[in-house]
Amino acid sequence: MSIAVEFGKLGGSLRSESASLQDVMRVHVSDEDLIEGLDSRIYNHCLNKTELTKLFNLSKPTFNKRLQEAVDNGVIGDPIYQNKTHLYTRHDIHNLKEAWGYKVYSDEYNSKVIGIVNHKGGTGKSTTSALLSTNAALDLDDYANVLLIDMDPQGSQGINLKLKSSENGDEEAVYITIVDFLLAEVEEDNIVRSYLDQGYEFNDLVNAAPVDTHLPNMKVFPAFPDDDRFTDIFSSLDYENKMSLLVAFREKIIPILKNKFDLIIIDTPPQDSPLTWAVLEAIDGLFIPVTPHELDFSSTANYALSLEKRFTELPNKGCNIEWYKFAAVNFNEVSSNDKNVLNKLIRGLKDNLMTAQLAQSELFLEASVKGCTILDLKKSQSVTTAKQFDKAIVSSSAFCSQFMNEIKRIAIKG
Incomplete structure (x- = not known):
């Protein structure tokens, strides 16, 4: 048909x-929720180190070593510091995925x-x-x-x-x-x-x-x-x-x-x-x-x-x-x-x-x-x-x- x-x-x-x-x-919220001057759309999609370690399925020592190498090699910049938390933007994650050769959509789908x-x-x-x-x-x-x-x-x-x-x-x-x-x-x-x-x-x-x-x-x-x-x-x-x-x-x-x-x-x-x-x-x-x-x-x-x-x-x-x-x-x-x-x-x-x-x-x-x-x-x-x-x-x-x-x-x- x-x-x-x-x-x-x-x-x-x-x-x-x-x-x-x-x-x-910009969404006006408390300092606890938002880094000063950072677009809320970018901030809201940041991941911390624990979340990144899980995403890349690596042990904590291995991840920390590779992450530091990525910073040293200019793959990503320093993280966003919020109190004691290190936050990484979607652009950081994008660069890490690309540099580390992780799977992407086009590997499996047209x-x-x-x-x-x-x-x-x-x-x-x-x-x-x-x-x-x-x-x-x-x-x-x-x-x-x-x-x-x-x-x-x-x-x-x-x-x-x-x-x-x-x-x-x-x-x-x-x-x-x-x-x-x-x-x-x-x-x-x-x-x-x-x-x-x-x-x-x-x-x-x-x-x-x-x-x-x-x-x-x-x-x-x-x-x-x-x-x-x-x-x-x-x-x-x-x-x-x-x-x-x-x-x-x-x-x-x-x-x-x-x-x-x-x-x-x-x-x-x-x-x-x-x-x-x-x-x-x-x-x-x-x-x-x-x-x-x-x-x-x-x-x-x-x-x-x-x-x-x-x-x-x-x-x-x-x-x-x-x-x-x-x-x-x-x-x-x-x-x-x-x-x-x-x-x-x-x-x-x-x-x-x-x-x-x-x-x-x-x-x-x-x-x-x-x-x-x-x-x-x-x-x-x-x-x-x-x-x-x-x-x-x-x-x-x-x-x-x-x-x-x-x-x-x-x-x-x-």
């Missing part, structure tokens, strides 16, 4: 169910590209994209190199994750978006074309464009409002050039990024537009977050049906899609309406729905305001109640774990 037919069936099934029924960069899609706004695509990306980058056992691509012209990922160059006030920073690369051959006043004319290589530009975050193994490809021009330019082209533009992401950009990143997650715009079509043509997997509200349920049914039509029209006919799942997000377990809609999603989607849900919690809003994900906050630093904090963390742990297990299933080597 083709992917188009599958989504047609799912849309019909869902429709049947429907018919039947601040300086926010690179995969996952699109977070839904044409309705407010379904949690950006929150879900950032959460899944950050969770994957934080996993020190798998240790994947993660890229979060923002394809939504609103540019929320760059805003919410406080990209490092903007954080440091680098007014000379140049941002190149995926849309800039896609339009390089059809747009005269194009930043990528100008660099190519100066002698730069396309591959080098693509590799240099992603922006650093607070995690050494996670980068973000930002988006900006003028990326909206993609639709206007696409509409002005003849059929042959339209098709060439739709496949450019898959054929020219994704192969370059897959050589560098293990997991690529794409946050898409809330619309069924040519920009989204280019994403659908390029991805390996499709992840569709749904808020379990009645209006969102009806919209999701319509979206599944629209995907049936869209995949039949795309150059690749959806043959690139190896995996897809729907997922309930912002789920309020005490709401009878949310429960009723979730039950309809279960009946309509069956195995195509994630069993784990992302719980509704005030912590997600707090994290967004503070320019991070919920995984970057400590309970002691949060103004959210302990109950709301725990609910968000527990549900996101199960949610992210199931997502990564699903991705590994299609990515495993051999």
Whole structure:
């Protein structure tokens, strides 16, 4: 059964169910909790010596000897001293893993590209994209190199994750978006074309464009409002050039990024537009977050049906899609309406729905305001109640774990 037919069936099934029924960069906490002047997002992910010894599975004497050698050889700098505790940042851990030759994600898994899609706004695509990306980058056992691509012209990922160059006030920073690369051959006043004319290589530009975050193994490809021009330019082209533009992401950009990143997650715009079509043509997997509200349920049914039509029209006919799942997000377990809609999603989607849900919690809003994900906050630093904090963390742990297990299933080597 083709992917188009599958989504047609799912849309019909869902429709049947429907018919039947601040300086926010820093978190101000006590000196006991935070080193003065250290970004809380970096501090919160530090490990002490005991935790590092366990991570690298070494005896204490062996670890201390190798750690001192790493300091002497300039692999890492001195630790952060907090009272009698020595703290090591994720950048230190990254450098140690690299220097000591420890296992990384790419040893066992192939690179995969996952699109977070839904044409309705407010379904949690950006929150879900950032959460899944950050969770994957934080996993020190798998240790994947993660890229979060923002394809939504609103540019929320760059805003919410406080990209490092903007954080440091680098007014000379140049941002190149995926849309800039896609339009390089059809747009005269194009930043990528100008660099190519100066002698730069396309591959080098693509590799240099992603922006650093607070995690050494996670980068973000930002988006900006003028990326909206993609639709206007696409509409002005003849059929042959339209098709060439739709496949450019898959054929020219994704192969370059897959050589560098293990997991690529794409946050898409809330619309069924040519920009989204280019994403659908390029991805390996499709992840569709749904808020379990009645209006969102009806919209999701319509979206599944629209995907049936869209995949039949795309150059690749959806043959690139190896995996897809729907997922309930912002789920309020005490709401009878949310429960009723979730039950309809279960009946309509069956195995195509994630069993784990992302719980509704005030912590997600707090994290967004503070320019991070919920995984970057400590309970002691949060103004959210302990109950709301725990609910968000527990549900996101199960949610992210199931997502990564699903991705590994299609990515495993051999």
